[in-house]
Amino acid sequence: MELPVLEALNAERAARRACVLVTEMDGGRQRLVRSVDVAADPLATELAEVLRTGRSTMLSLGNAKIFLTAHVPAPRLVLTGAVHISQALAPMARIAGLDVTIIDPRTAFATSERFPDVTVLPQWPDVVLPQIGLDPFTAFAALTHDPKIDDPGLTAALAAGCFYIGALGSRRTHATRLERLAGQGISRETLSRIRAPIGLDIGAATPAEIAVSILAEIVGALRQRNVPREKAA
Structure with a gap:
């Protein structure tokens, strides 16, 4: 994980804000999506479901596989x-x-x-x-x-x-x-x-x-x- 992504993830977790780590399985490229940014994301529907359930999941988009890691504060x-x-x-x-x-x-x-x-x-x-x-x-x-x-x-x-x-x-x-x-x-x-x-x-x-x-x-x-x-x- 690249340092800027890790720092952003730690900041969201420390503030008890939900977010999703999006990982492209082919190449390992990662990005962090904060809950406030979900609606504007191309994967808005999938991200919203991951945040609602708190469950990470694998997506298949054509030939690409993307893993969504949920980071949801403990209730x-x-x-x-x-x-x-x-x-x-x-x-x-x-x-x-x-x-x-x-x-x-x-x-x-x-x-x-x-x-x-x-x-x-x-x-x-x-x-x-x-x-x-x-x-x-x-x-x-x-x-x-x-x-x-x-x-x-x-x-x-x-x-x-x-x-x-x-x-x-x-x-x-x-x-x-x-x-x-x-x-x-x-x-x-x-x-x-x-x-x-x-x-x-x-x-x-x-x-x-x-x-x-x-x-x-x-x-x-x-x-x-x-x-x-x-x-x-």
Whole structure:
């Protein structure tokens, strides 16, 4: 691999941006296609499918063979709320292959004892989220019922284009939430991306059952998502 291509690839991976390495098997010529450039590429359809699935593939174009190597950031889950649902959801999500981060400024709840093997940040979301960053390969779930904790996270998740955004609460609670967020200047179209009441409708009642419904909805969103369209740097 030529140094400029390697440097560009490393830069995209460090920034958690998806890209595809295109390799011509006859001669080994390579080029890197960033997700923001996919639509304008001659292989747009094939590249979009590789990014959607995260699976590398070999193409046969006439007598030429081209290998598309997918470089897609690992999916992760960020939760606001070190609550009972989070205690059940975190280990399930890790088994499903998601990196999990829990944010809650209430230090009595946000402890490593309650959440072993999970990154727990006992800070306010508006302080810590700019540090860890959200992106189109992040799922976000607001689980506290406390607007002071959940709203900043929801606002950040919407701005970052997270592939999944969910919020705990009844339809009445969510209607109030939408009015509150709309009052901050967020459009109704953007707010419609919030899934609430959170989780698939499976009649879940216990924290563990609600966690199952949330994780199932996240996996569905992950596998059915469109190619993320990050803005060009």
